[in-house]
Amino acid sequence: MSFPPPWNEGPAASGPAGGQAPPPYRPGGGADAGRPPPYHPGGQAFAPPHRHPSGGHRPPRPAAAAWGAEPGRHRLAEWWQRAAARVIDTLAVGVPVVAVSFAVALMWAGAQSLMGYGGAVERNTGIVYGIVGFLALVGYETVCVKRWRRTLGKHVMKLRVAPLSGAGRQGPIPVASMAARAALFNLPNLAGGNPGWAILLSALLLVPCALWPLWDRPNRQGLHDKLAGTVVLRTD
Incomplete structure (x- = not known):
């Protein structure tokens, strides 16, 4: 019976010629330079999270617009607009x-004359004229x-x-407040029938009301x- 020859450790199995061992592994190069990159699921290498160049976190987002820029909020009217x-x-x-008040006052005066109140006709006519004009203007505005x-x-x-509490927006206004304002x-x-009183009340009330804004x-x-408790707003 014959046996196979012993294992031959010839040049093909003993490494490079000259008997030198292969170079040792060097991280980042050498014998490992030709290896493919390690496998990552999804086919893409993992990327580190982005950081701000200064080394800190991302800057916060800008705050929301100020409340003054909210829709539905109107600007206050200028004085000249209110005067116009x-x-x-x-x-x-x-x-x-004025024409209606004067007509009513004349009718009142005629009725007073027919009833024999001749001495008080002039005074009463001025009072009626003032009351009618006041009520008509207050009613109109209210x-x-x-x-x-x-x-x-x-x-x-x-x-x-608009109400002052609305901060530039429309809102409810009590009827009593509207009537008091007017x-x-x-x-x-x-005091329309008495020029002296009319001038005095205008100086004390009308001028300050008109100029105060x-x-x-x-x-x-x-x-x-x-x-x-109201303000006047622009709607343009």
Whole structure:
């Protein structure tokens, strides 16, 4: 029986010629330089999370817009806009009210003369004239502000009356506040039949009410606005 020859450890199995061993493993190069990168699920190598160049976290996002930029919030009316609206109301409504008041006062005077109250006719006519004019103007302004939040003059000038608590937005206004606001501004009309009293009340009430928004800050309110807790806003 014959046996196979012993294992031959020839040059092919003993490594490179000259009997030298292969170079040792060097991380990052050498014998490992040709190896493929390690497998990662998904076919992509893991990337470290992004960091801000300064070494810290990402900067916070900018804050939301200030409340003043919110939709539905209107700017306060300028004084000249309010004055122009009042002039329009005076021409469009005040003049007809004066005519009606005068007509009613004349009818009252005629009735008083027929009843024999000749000595008090002149005085009573002035009182009736003032009361009718006052009630007509207060009623006009109260109804318009209640229903539309504006009078004819404010409609032309694109203004609205709003509650002070609304911070530039529309909101409910009590009818009593609207009536008080209109009454304070038109109070001098009660003395329409007495020029002396009319001038005095205008100096004490009408002028301050009309001019107060010029220096009132931050809400530009007239005295009648402060009484009612209202402001006048632009809607353009």
